[in-house]
Amino acid sequence: MSQSSDVVIVGAGMVGASCAYAAARAGLSVTVIDRAGVVAGTTGAGEGNILVSDKEPGPELDLALWSNRVWRDWGDQVGAESIELEPKGGLVVVGQPDGMAALTALAAAQAAAGMVTEAVPPHAIRDLEPRLAPHLAGGVWYPQDMQVQPMLAAARLMRAACDKGAKIMSKVELIGLMTAGDRLTAVRTTTGTLTTRHVINAAGTWGGEVSARMETPIPVLPRRGFILVTEPLPEQVIRHKVYTADYVTNVASSDEGLETSTVVESTRSGTVLIGASRERVGFDRSLSVPVIRTLASGATRLFPFLENVRLLRVYRGFRPYCPDHLPVIGPDPRIDGVWHACGHEGAGIGLAPATGAMIAELITGGTSPVDPRPFLPDRFI
Amino acid sequence: MSQFTFDDASVRFEDGQTVGAALIRAGIYSWRTTRNTGRPRGLFCGIGVCFDCLITVDGEPNVRACMREAADGLRVTTQQGTGWS
Numbered sequence: 001m002s003q004s005s006d007v008v009i010v011g012a013g014m015v016g017a018s019c020a021y022a023a024a025r026a027g028l029s030v031t032v033i034d035r036a037g038v039v040a041g042t043t044g045a046g047e048g049n050i051l052v053s054d055k056e057p058g059p060e061l062d063l064a065l066w067s068n069r070v071w072r073d074w075g076d077q078v079g080a081e082s083i084e085l086e087p088k089g090g091l092v093v094v095g096q097p098d099g100m101a102a103l104t105a106l107a108a109a110q111a112a113a114g115m116v117t118e119a120v121p122p123h124a125i126r127d128l129e130p131r132l133a134p135h136l137a138g139g140v141w142y143p144q145d146m147q148v149q150p151m152l153a154a155a156r157l158m159r160a161a162c163d164k165g166a167k168i169m170s171k172v173e174l175i176g177l178m179t180a181g182d183r184l185t186a187v188r189t190t191t192g193t194l195t196t197r198h199v200i201n202a203a204g205t206w207g208g209e210v211s212a213r214m215e216t217p218i219p220v221l222p223r224r225g226f227i228l229v230t231e232p233l234p235e236q237v238i239r240h241k242v243y244t245a246d247y248v249t250n251v252a253s254s255d256e257g258l259e260t261s262t263v264v265e266s267t268r269s270g271t272v273l274i275g276a277s278r279e280r281v282g283f284d285r286s287l288s289v290p291v292i293r294t295l296a297s298g299a300t301r302l303f304p305f306l307e308n309v310r311l312l313r314v315y316r317g318f319r320p321y322c323p324d325h326l327p328v329i330g331p332d333p334r335i336d337g338v339w340h341a342c343g344h345e346g347a348g349i350g351l352a353p354a355t356g357a358m359i360a361e362l363i364t365g366g367t368s369p370v371d372p373r374p375f376l377p378d379r380f381i
Numbered sequence: 382m383s384q385f386t387f388d389d390a391s392v393r394f395e396d397g398q399t400v401g402a403a404l405i406r407a408g409i410y411s412w413r414t415t416r417n418t419g420r421p422r423g424l425f426c427g428i429g430v431c432f433d434c435l436i437t438v439d440g441e442p443n444v445r446a447c448m449r450e451a452a453d454g455l456r457v458t459t460q461q462g463t464g465w466s
Binding site for chain 1: 416432435442443462463465
């Protein structure tokens, strides 16, 4: 079997779907391959965070702010309701007064970088989020934060890409590349050769392995996280994304051991999702009761009513992280035609549209509104 | 033999039986309606995994009928939707 396209995308998660949608809209012919199927990896194991609030000023925040705008545009294009895209806003809270100074300083720096932030004094916090525990020291309100149902969103964008001519091949795995000199000519897969000018590595946590098969290795490693799911409640009793300020430090940390912070939100179906844990334990899928206990007790401290709400299940996934906690986005200088779009850690859902848009712009000779240089793979070569 | 009530009916059970097992033996196969379309639900996996057999016991919603041991005098009721009113 031989088939020809402008772009082959490896990985049918949120980033692969975003690349496919952006490339198809730019007029490129697209083939997406996935060794399993649509959203079989980390996209199907997350919370659907589209956060700006957890980013410190820097390149990732610039990308997040752009991606936030692209999410809103794409929501309008495919139907925000159909993907449960909710501009609900985020509320970051602090338990003890001595934690307020750090959060206030972060919010000031974020505001200077273009984010909308609003300090919430202790007496006003339960007007915003009535079920929160009393006596919190304060918080910051981030109206740009959003939530999406990531599986619906990736599948919907993939379908929209297919409407523009893209093709998806499930249960097809990349084996290697064919080149002429240092120029890509085709992708070798388990079901045959696909002739193509470009290949995009959007394999998420498995992006390291895919990059090695392409002989353009980049370091992408797994960081495990658990999410607890409660029984469905009759309405979305928690109105916003609510998390404790230590989440930001944990996201940026390179500590080897277990880190937990409390992230709580309601979904459209009424369940409450509780996170977030971070562990570097490879691809170990075994259940960790201590992690579940820590997450549950953090959530009930923040929202005491959850004590009487039953947990239905627990799921886990593997965030793809790079050693410097920035995603790898852009052309690989070792082989002309190889692109990377992975390593987004826990922010892949939020950053996916800008990632796809940036690569589509660069492939078609356009310009990216956010400087692509900090994300280029060159830093690992 | 001991018994509990299910809505207006009496259901007999043997010691050690679950609420779900006793209901099935009494010929009752569904005791919950789904949240969105009101479709009937009862035992599916029967081993505590699938959360299909949710039921309200003594006013407590979302109890797994396949996991809750039957007890004399329990007031078991059909659960509508989330069970939270």
